[in-house]
Amino acid sequence: MSFPSLEQLHTLKPQQQPNYPDPSAVAAVNLELSTRPPLVFAGECDDLRSKLASVARREAFLLQGGDCAETFAGVTAQNVKNKLQVLLAMAVVMQYAAQVPVVKVGRLAGQYAKPRSSDMETRDGVSLPSFRGDAVNGFDFTSDSRIPDPRRLLDVYNASAATLNLTRAFVTGGFADLRTIHNWNTNFVRTSSVVERYEHLADEIERAMAFMITCGIDDDSMRTVDFYASHEALLLEYEHALTRIDSRSQQPYNTSGHFVWIGERTRQLDGAHVELLASVRNPIGVKLGPKVSGAEALALAERLDPDNEPGRLTFITRMGADNVGEALPPIIETIQNAGRTPVWVCDPMHGNTFSTSNGYKTRSFDRIVTELNGWFDVHDQMDSWPGGVHIELTGDDVTECVGGVGELAETDLENRYETACDPRLNRNQSLELAFTVAERLTDGRIKRANPVQAFTPVDL
Numbered sequence: 001m002s003f004p005s006l007e008q009l010h011t012l013k014p015q016q017q018p019n020y021p022d023p024s025a026v027a028a029v030n031l032e033l034s035t036r037p038p039l040v041f042a043g044e045c046d047d048l049r050s051k052l053a054s055v056a057r058r059e060a061f062l063l064q065g066g067d068c069a070e071t072f073a074g075v076t077a078q079n080v081k082n083k084l085q086v087l088l089a090m091a092v093v094m095q096y097a098a099q100v101p102v103v104k105v106g107r108l109a110g111q112y113a114k115p116r117s118s119d120m121e122t123r124d125g126v127s128l129p130s131f132r133g134d135a136v137n138g139f140d141f142t143s144d145s146r147i148p149d150p151r152r153l154l155d156v157y158n159a160s161a162a163t164l165n166l167t168r169a170f171v172t173g174g175f176a177d178l179r180t181i182h183n184w185n186t187n188f189v190r191t192s193s194v195v196e197r198y199e200h201l202a203d204e205i206e207r208a209m210a211f212m213i214t215c216g217i218d219d220d221s222m223r224t225v226d227f228y229a230s231h232e233a234l235l236l237e238y239e240h241a242l243t244r245i246d247s248r249s250q251q252p253y254n255t256s257g258h259f260v261w262i263g264e265r266t267r268q269l270d271g272a273h274v275e276l277l278a279s280v281r282n283p284i285g286v287k288l289g290p291k292v293s294g295a296e297a298l299a300l301a302e303r304l305d306p307d308n309e310p311g312r313l314t315f316i317t318r319m320g321a322d323n324v325g326e327a328l329p330p331i332i333e334t335i336q337n338a339g340r341t342p343v344w345v346c347d348p349m350h351g352n353t354f355s356t357s358n359g360y361k362t363r364s365f366d367r368i369v370t371e372l373n374g375w376f377d378v379h380d381q382m383d384s385w386p387g388g389v390h391i392e393l394t395g396d397d398v399t400e401c402v403g404g405v406g407e408l409a410e411t412d413l414e415n416r417y418e419t420a421c422d423p424r425l426n427r428n429q430s431l432e433l434a435f436t437v438a439e440r441l442t443d444g445r446i447k448r449a450n451p452v453q454a455f456t457p458v459d460l
């Protein structure tokens with residue numbers, strides 16, 4: 001099985017690509033990237049695909065989260081640790097509530113390139129190219145900083161390798177111990193105003209943990225977790241250079257991340273991004289906004305997952321709180337009628353962004369929860385599995401989204417607004433969201449594949 005050449009991809013009018021001033025510099029970077037070792041291995045991608053197949057079979061739930069735009073300056077032990085900490089804590093809460101394994105996938109180690117709504121940004125009458133992520137140009141609003149530089153792709157590779165290395169060390173070196181993670185949640189519940197709402201769940205987890213320990217359960221599954229890297233496959237030069245033929249299967253894999261997805265702005269059926277990802281064996285995702293029809297979603301499924309392979313395709317729906325109830329059911333119905341069971345994931349962030357009167361791009365925690373609840377209601381109505389959530393978040397106490405447990409107001413945003421692109425949930429808002437999702441997952445209306453069987457005493 002081969003994959004398309006970069007030249008072939010460029011004939012497909014790729015969207016959201018940088019306008020590099022010097023093609024020879026791009027070619028030189030391509031050559032160097034194509035000799036660099038893979039960042040992830042095909043076998044790891046296969047493991048993730050089989051875990052996502054469990055999600056498609058209602059036997060697991062996916063938690064995918066991290067920065068909207070990673071930054072080179074953000075590649076620090078503390079930043080990676082905080083992000084992992086909040087994701088692992090969220091996963092414990094969801095896993096206990098859902099009574100199914102939670103597949104943990106970070107938006108990290110490659111999320112450095114951004115599609116933008118507008119090519120140009122104008123401030124005080126000065127127009128410059130939009131910031132497209134550290135992978136492309138600089139955040140500073142100066143003409144030099146905003147010139148796309150292909151050498152940044154080498155920095156993306158190095159930053160991603162360092163982040164992956166740290167992540168692997170953290171999740172296998174004791175940081176992911178279930179008892180430690182649970183203590184974080186207990187502290188959160190005790191130190192925030194959500195005590196009454198979540199203390200019961202936190203206490204139940206505490207008792208379950210204590211019970212497991214009294215049973216002498218103390219194996220590796222208590223201390224380590226499987227954790228995977230994901231990002232949007234946006235920059236064709238980078239993604240193509242890291243697409244390699246697996247020596248075991250002779251199949252192409254994107255080795256820049258375990259899971260890569262196609263964004264809302266680049267999912268044209270006959271486009272370059274669909275062409276490239278259709279050719280790789282990774283588990284892949286596609287973002288679906290409120291204007292997509294069932295027929296378009298089905299055409300994407302048939303193109304990207306022709307064998308209807310469990311775990312291969314994840315639809316990440318980002319409908320907006322006001323649209324999810326109307327826009328999502330016909331899409332699910334069309335896919336169900338075609339006999340397909342992709343992984344259905346909710347991204348409650350990208351359809352709910354707005355700008356405040358004081359000029360901040362933000363999101364409201366309440367609107368995020370409204371879309372999530374609407375999404376759960378639709379899957380309940382359609383008897384499909386609400387398979388996971390896709391969240392832009394950080395493990396830091398930033399002030400980027402209004403509302404939530406700290407009741408952040410628009411006037412609070414200036415205190416610690418650090419995102420390089422979209423506003424992220426902060427640590428406490430992320431944990432509160434996990435408890436909110438947990439409440440829905442314990443909802444009896446959601447039909448799991450293997451509900452925890454009531455204990456039936458043996459007839460003696």
Ligand SMILES: O=C[C@H](O)[C@H](O)COP(=O)(O)O
Binds near residue numbers: 068114116421
């Ligand atoms: O992360 C998603 C997009 O890159 C982002 O929402 C685009 O933001 P913009 O509308 O400010 O360009």
Ligand SMILES: C=C(OP(=O)(O)O)C(=O)O
Binds near residue numbers: 068115
């Ligand atoms: C660009 C993103 O989202 P979307 O493609 O859904 O706008 C993103 O998830 O970073």
Ligand SMILES: [Mn+2]
Binds near residue numbers: 068069350422
């Ligand atoms: Mn975003």
